[in-house]
Structure formats: C-alpha cells, structure tokens
Amino acid sequence: MAYHLKNLSHFPLDVPSLNGPMILPAYGEITADLSAYEAEVMRHSQMVEISDADEAEPDIDDLRKQYADLVGEQPDKRWGAPRLQSEIDKALAA
Known part of the structure; x- marks a missing residue:
C-alpha cells in the first residue's frame, strides 16, 4: 500500500x-x-x-484561490491547508 x-x-x-x-x-x-x-x-x-x-492534504494553491474567490481578499500567506479549509467553511456557513 x-x-x-x-x-x-x-x-x-x-x-x-x-x-x-x-x-x-x-x-x-x-x-x-x-x-x-x-x-x-x-x-x-x-x-x-x-x-x-x-x-494527502488538498493543494494549498487551490485552497487559496477558493478562499479569495469566496471572500474577495487574499488569505494570509502563513495559513496552512487546515486553517484555510476552516476559514472557507466559516465563509460558507455565513
């Protein structure tokens, strides 16, 4: 495997x-x-x-693009995949 x-x-x-x-x-x-x-x-x-x-974690570039499209601003460069996914989930719930 x-x-x-x-x-x-x-x-x-x-x-x-x-x-x-x-x-x-x-x-x-x-x-x-x-x-x-x-x-x-x-x-x-x-x-x-x-x-x-x-x-494997989702591609960080895809998550950054998804966040920018959803929120309308660029995400913090220090955010990793888990934090980006969390912020995307928050934006979708709002």
Missing part, C-alpha cells in the same frame, strides 16, 4: 519499500509502497510522520 512519509529529523533516513530501498531526505517527504510491517514500524517512529497516500 502507498504511504506518504515526512521526515521530522535533520538527517536522511533509509526506507525499505516494496520497490527497493529509498532515501527519505532530511525534513523531506516521499510516497512509498510499504509492507504492513514496515508501515507499523514507521508509525512507531518519532522521526517519521506517516499517512495513507490517499489522505
């Missing part, structure tokens, strides 16, 4: 994927096919954030 991995450490990590070894760059992100065992090992690591590849 495909997983999205995010390295939370300042050094690269070796990832044993089903397609062969991969390198997860320092503070980088990759999508890799992992066995159930390797996925469980990654879930217990404090250095790696793991999620299903299908659950």
Whole structure:
C-alpha cells in the first residue's frame, strides 16, 4: 500500500519499500509502497510522520484561490491547508 512519509529529523533516513530501498531526505517527504510491517514500524517512529497516500492534504494553491474567490481578499500567506479549509467553511456557513 502507498504511504506518504515526512521526515521530522535533520538527517536522511533509509526506507525499505516494496520497490527497493529509498532515501527519505532530511525534513523531506516521499510516497512509498510499504509492507504492513514496515508501515507499523514507521508509525512507531518519532522521526517519521506517516499517512495513507490517499489522505494527502488538498493543494494549498487551490485552497487559496477558493478562499479569495469566496471572500474577495487574499488569505494570509502563513495559513496552512487546515486553517484555510476552516476559514472557507466559516465563509460558507455565513
């Protein structure tokens, strides 16, 4: 199964994927096919954030455009996807 991995450490990590070894760059992100065992090992690591590849965050540029179209002003550049989605939901509810 495909997983999205995010390295939370300042050094690269070796990832044993089903397609062969991969390198997860320092503070980088990759999508890799992992066995159930390797996925469980990654879930217990404090250095790696793991999620299903299908659950990836929506594109931040699309959310910014949607917010600007809905509200009529540009969103704060510091807002991430969760905050943008929250603000869009508030605007739709109003």
